[in-house]
Amino acid sequence: MSxxxxxxxxxxxxxxxxxxxxxxxxxxxxxxxxxWGEMPHGEGSSLPAEAENLIMHARVNILGGHVILAxxxxxxxxxxxxxxxxxxxxFAIVLSPETRMEADKIYAALSEDGVQQMQMQEAFWGDYYxxxxxxxxxxxxxxxxxxx
Amino acid sequence: MxxxxxYLHFPGNAEEALAFYxxxxxxxxxxxxxxxxxxxxxxxxxxxxxxxxxxxxxxSQMLIMDNYLLQGSDHLAEFGDxxxxxxxxxxxxxxxxxxxxxxxxxxxxxxxxxxxxxxxxGFGYFADLSDKFGTNWMFFNAPE
Numbered sequence: 001m002s003x004x005x006x007x008x009x010x011x012x013x014x015x016x017x018x019x020x021x022x023x024x025x026x027x028x029x030x031x032x033x034x035x036w037g038e039m040p041h042g043e044g045s046s047l048p049a050e051a052e053n054l055i056m057h058a059r060v061n062i063l064g065g066h067v068i069l070a071x072x073x074x075x076x077x078x079x080x081x082x083x084x085x086x087x088x089x090x091f092a093i094v095l096s097p098e099t100r101m102e103a104d105k106i107y108a109a110l111s112e113d114g115v116q117q118m119q120m121q122e123a124f125w126g127d128y129y130x131x132x133x134x135x136x137x138x139x140x141x142x143x144x145x146x147x148x
Numbered sequence: 149m150x151x152x153x154x155y156l157h158f159p160g161n162a163e164e165a166l167a168f169y170x171x172x173x174x175x176x177x178x179x180x181x182x183x184x185x186x187x188x189x190x191x192x193x194x195x196x197x198x199x200x201x202x203x204x205x206x207x208s209q210m211l212i213m214d215n216y217l218l219q220g221s222d223h224l225a226e227f228g229d230x231x232x233x234x235x236x237x238x239x240x241x242x243x244x245x246x247x248x249x250x251x252x253x254x255x256x257x258x259x260x261x262x263x264x265x266x267x268x269x270g271f272g273y274f275a276d277l278s279d280k281f282g283t284n285w286m287f288f289n290a291p292e
Binding site: 098 | 151234282
């Protein structure tokens with residue numbers, strides 16, 4: 001079994017802002033942007049004007065080339081394929097940079113206006129570790145076994 | 149080496165969930181650490197942990213799809229963790245073939261909910277499901 005694993009994030013109208021933020025954090029660019037208004041969206045259904053500019057699909061490559069895909073979830077009343085947007089704390093993206101310096105840099109950038117759950121520190125199991133929830137509600141864990 | 153992985157929290161059934169994923173991805177659970185093994189069974193404040201949480205998973209790890217690190221743990225109210233299951237994240241699997249997507253989809257969807265059965269979605273071969281533990285999975289393949 002081989003293949004690639006990517007991460008898909010749903011946002012409630014903030015996908016463009018969030019992906020731009022991640023592109024800034026990881027010195028990357030937002031690519032393949034498609035907006036809901038560009039899509040023929042189901043016969044007879046009417047996309048609200050305020051949703052036309054929202055992200056239907058976009059991509060940003062983060063650390064080590066890992067691909068994050070994202071979209072703005074539509075209201076179920078507009079598209080019944082969606083469930084009500086519910087952010088949770090049952091998920092985190094784990095980043096393993098090569099140095100503590102890079103871990104510190106990523107932690108500082110990602111946690112801007114977010115929640116610092118555990119600042120970067122030497123954890124009891126020996127790794128350098130930190131945990132945060134960013135301003136868009138996405139959980140991140142940063143861990144490296146590097147000693148400097 | 150630089151890498152990115154996924155961490156999943158569960159409300160007390162992490163062991164069952166991770167065992168399920170190990171079967172689906174034909175891999176081994178590489179490590180299981182239980183709360184009771186940590187700090188002589190005491191919590192961070194030095195109080196003895198309730199017996200029923202000592203067996204719960206503090207960390208468990210496995211490699212899926214060859215080399216992607218999937219980790220999980222129990223997120224327990226006993227430790228003051230307010231577990232909230234969200235629907236705002238999915239793990240995307242880009243397999244080598246439609247047949248492999250079909251096979252993994254059928255294993256993962258058992259007891260869960262299919263949102264999009266494997267098939268042509270206009271932009272390629274696609275599938276979308278929520279498994280019985282609430283983890284969301286998506287599949288993307290190019291047309292064959």
